[in-house]
Amino acid sequence: MKEIIAFIRMNKTGVTKKALVEVGVAGFTASKVLGRGKLVDSPETIAERKAKLMNMAVDDISEPVETEKLVTGFLDGSRLFPRRMFTILAQDDEVPKIVEAIMQANRTDNRVGDGKILVLPLLDAVRVRTGEFGETAL
Amino acid sequence: MLLVRAVVRPEKKDDVLLELSKAGFHAATVVDVVGRGKQKGIKIGGVVYDEIPKSLIMVAVRDEDKKDVIDVILRAAKTGEKGAYGDGKIFVGPVEEAYTISSGATGL
Numbered sequence: 001m002k003e004i005i006a007f008i009r010m011n012k013t014g015v016t017k018k019a020l021v022e023v024g025v026a027g028f029t030a031s032k033v034l035g036r037g038k039l040v041d042s043p044e045t046i047a048e049r050k051a052k053l054m055n056m057a058v059d060d061i062s063e064p065v066e067t068e069k070l071v072t073g074f075l076d077g078s079r080l081f082p083r084r085m086f087t088i089l090a091q092d093d094e095v096p097k098i099v100e101a102i103m104q105a106n107r108t109d110n111r112v113g114d115g116k117i118l119v120l121p122l123l124d125a126v127r128v129r130t131g132e133f134g135e136t137a138l
Numbered sequence: 139m140l141l142v143r144a145v146v147r148p149e150k151k152d153d154v155l156l157e158l159s160k161a162g163f164h165a166a167t168v169v170d171v172v173g174r175g176k177q178k179g180i181k182i183g184g185v186v187y188d189e190i191p192k193s194l195i196m197v198a199v200r201d202e203d204k205k206d207v208i209d210v211i212l213r214a215a216k217t218g219e220k221g222a223y224g225d226g227k228i229f230v231g232p233v234e235e236a237y238t239i240s241s242g243a244t245g246l
Contacts, residue, residue: 007167077164
């Protein structure tokens with residue numbers, strides 16, 4: 001048994017849920033978390049997104065310098081930003097297809113911030129209703 | 139790879155994240171949690187509080203970085219010289235695989 005932890009964009013929750021159902025595992029636990037990833041070392045990677053976000057900013061209510069600091073902080077990963085954390089319990093042989101489904105559903109063209117997936121070993125599980133242990137409890 | 143989960147005081151969260159970043163462990167996930175420890179919560183007057191707010195910080199690291207990351211968290215999350223009840227706990231568990239969604243690359 002394995003525990004799959006996926007950190008994904010908030011607005012990808014819906015497609016991820018759909019992708020999971022399609023791959024045959026409907027059960028999951030999700031929660032709202034804050035996180036940050038690797039620091040972006042080359043500014044070119046985020047230049048395009050930054051320009052786009054800066055255009056969306058309303059200049060008359062905030063200082064451009066402040067806005068730029070905020071936008072850059074969000075994009076290069078130096079500050080915490082909200083993400084959805086999915087926890088999925090799965091049988092060993094289901095893991096590759098679940099990982100693949102999550103990756104397909106969450107990939108964007110933004111180059112950074114699509115998230116990470118971790119696969120952890122799970123020793124045992126219990127179904128509360130019946131008290132059964134192990135693989136059948138999932 | 140290992141997943142280090144540290145339960146720390148919420149007010150120490152920023153310190154821990156800053157120190158982790160300085161030590162080269164920039165990537166982290168933070169969840170606000172409530173819980174109690176061995177001391178069964180705190181009793182103030184006649185009221186027992188056993189849902190004490192804490193921050194859960196999760197960091198995935200390579201096996202060889204285990205000691206470094208734990209040292210950093212221990213140093214940053216401790217209050218005072220000797221530490222105090224309620225400073226938190228650190229749990230370390232195995233991670234078998236890690237994937238980056240954007241590239242599909244394996245590893246951290």
